[in-house]
Amino acid sequence: RRHRLDQQVGARFFRRSANSNICSIDHFELFKMDPSNTSEDCDTENPQKEELNIDVTERKEVSVNEWRGGLSSVRVSPKSSEERHGPNIHTHYVFLVHGWLGNSKEFAYLETSINQAMETHTRTDKSATARLVTHCTTENNGRTTDGIAGGGTRLAVEIRKFILDDLRENDNFPAKDNEYNVGISFVGNSLGGLYSRYALSKIPTEIHLLLQEEGQSTKHPVFLHKELFITTVTPHLGVASHTFFGVPRALEHVIGRALMKTGKDLFRIDKGDLIHQMCTNYESYLKPLAKFRKRIAYINAFQTDFQVPTSTAAFLDQHSTSSHSVPRQDDSHPFIVAVANTVTNREVLLMEETEDHNMSLKLDAMGWEKVFVDVRQYIPGFTLPFIKKSSREKWNEFIQSRVEQTGKDVINVESRELYNLMKGSEKKQFPIGHQVMIANSKNEAYESFTKTGRPVMDHLGKQIVETLFH
Numbered sequence: 001r002r003h004r005l006d007q008q009v010g011a012r013f014f015r016r017s018a019n020s021n022i023c024s025i026d027h028f029e030l031f032k033m034d035p036s037n038t039s040e041d042c043d044t045e046n047p048q049k050e051e052l053n054i055d056v057t058e059r060k061e062v063s064v065n066e067w068r069g070g071l072s073s074v075r076v077s078p079k080s081s082e083e084r085h086g087p088n089i090h091t092h093y094v095f096l097v098h099g100w101l102g103n104s105k106e107f108a109y110l111e112t113s114i115n116q117a118m119e120t121h122t123r124t125d126k127s128a129t130a131r132l133v134t135h136c137t138t139e140n141n142g143r144t145t146d147g148i149a150g151g152g153t154r155l156a157v158e159i160r161k162f163i164l165d166d167l168r169e170n171d172n173f174p175a176k177d178n179e180y181n182v183g184i185s186f187v188g189n190s191l192g193g194l195y196s197r198y199a200l201s202k203i204p205t206e207i208h209l210l211l212q213e214e215g216q217s218t219k220h221p222v223f224l225h226k227e228l229f230i231t232t233v234t235p236h237l238g239v240a241s242h243t244f245f246g247v248p249r250a251l252e253h254v255i256g257r258a259l260m261k262t263g264k265d266l267f268r269i270d271k272g273d274l275i276h277q278m279c280t281n282y283e284s285y286l287k288p289l290a291k292f293r294k295r296i297a298y299i300n301a302f303q304t305d306f307q308v309p310t311s312t313a314a315f316l317d318q319h320s321t322s323s324h325s326v327p328r329q330d331d332s333h334p335f336i337v338a339v340a341n342t343v344t345n346r347e348v349l350l351m352e353e354t355e356d357h358n359m360s361l362k363l364d365a366m367g368w369e370k371v372f373v374d375v376r377q378y379i380p381g382f383t384l385p386f387i388k389k390s391s392r393e394k395w396n397e398f399i400q401s402r403v404e405q406t407g408k409d410v411i412n413v414e415s416r417e418l419y420n421l422m423k424g425s426e427k428k429q430f431p432i433g434h435q436v437m438i439a440n441s442k443n444e445a446y447e448s449f450t451k452t453g454r455p456v457m458d459h460l461g462k463q464i465v466e467t468l469f470h
Helices: 064-069 108-124 148-169 191-200 249-258 260-266 274-280 282-290 357-364 391-406 415-421 444-469
Strands: 002-006 010-014 020-025 059-061 075-077 091-097 130-136 180-189 206-213 216-232 294-300 323-327 336-341 369-373 381-383 410-414 427-429
Touching: 091 108, 091 148, 091 191, 108 130, 108 444, 148 180, 148 191, 148 206, 148 216, 148 260, 148 274, 180 191, 180 444, 191 216, 191 260, 191 274, 191 282, 216 444, 249 260, 260 274, 274 282, 274 357, 282 357, 294 444, 323 415, 336 391, 391 410, 391 415, 410 415
Parallel strands: 002 020, 091 130, 091 180, 180 216, 216 294, 294 369
Antiparallel strands: 002 010, 020 130, 059 075, 206 216, 323 336, 323 410, 336 369, 381 427
16 A cells, blocks of 8 residues: 555545555654765765765764763763754655565554554644655565575665655655655564665665656666664574573574575574674674664563564673663553663774674664563463562562662663563463564464554554654
């Protein structure tokens, strides 16, 4: 479906395809970041052109010791008024990327939630001029076993083609000053998050649109401004040593090879170890990801996810002292256990050390919002009778203790503390949180048993709209 809400003539809807959706929405301004090229594969004719990107928050610069030790001494350097001005985006593309053995219907409910949030927002803003386009990607349907690089490359090609086709077909938003400015955001589920991270190394900051105008071919630059990068239950660290049940390394090799190239990637069996490269290689993989205005990871807590346990989805290390700022959580969203934020640290990102423990450290140094979700209320299970305190009670007591010690409502929690506090559970339940959290709709059977997770996706859909347009 493709929806466009037109404030001047009222709501009207028209069909484009089963996998894309458009709503009009108010424009907003883009903010400059440091110019750079995201990939050696960029095919721009003017590689020196300055890249524009969004940053609505204050820039935070911290030393390695400050970053590891806490947030109390963070130096804040707000951007100047000149840096905060940029071109208006007339179209925002949100690409919804499915995971292993998934299809383009996997995120169907999230797409609906985004559209509903957009309609609500548009009704309250009568100056709506720009569009929001959601697209459930299709190129990896039935093709998720040939590795991260294969799927990520196909995704990059699909995104480029989709944007150019959409601009070519849509004549309501012509180029301004001979150029187009569009925003791109990703929501990658499970393996789809790794596909998306890899695709960034293949997507340039500028592409070109050829149009026939008055009998002549005209080339228009299309600038891709990176906005939101969101993952849901993505194994950022792979699954080697991050399995639901601990298994010997030899058995991991057997399982990985049985799952073909993708399994080898996830269990980090191949010599190239692409997962390791994607977590430590700044120029090829971390730098393109760092260009996004905001990075968000949704994680299942408390042993509810068989495929992607908490530690790899939140890239936590049991020995890391990497600091997360955690505010007190209110009761407005009972499924959210905590929201933990890390800050950007360029010094850590540029470290040459590539040991495994730096995988978690470097990802944290990019600056993330980690949303820990408890879906146990949405899946069958039972409480063990001999457990005195629930995992949520232990977490709440830990937070309260820190608040009382520091006298602050926002506290610092280390990666290793989150690792230990988020992995236990007083309940025994079917570990189907991987499907339930995203209300997986890849077929009717999935849609039926995962519908209890829809409140989480409603929250995410609203968060996407609010973050993009407020």
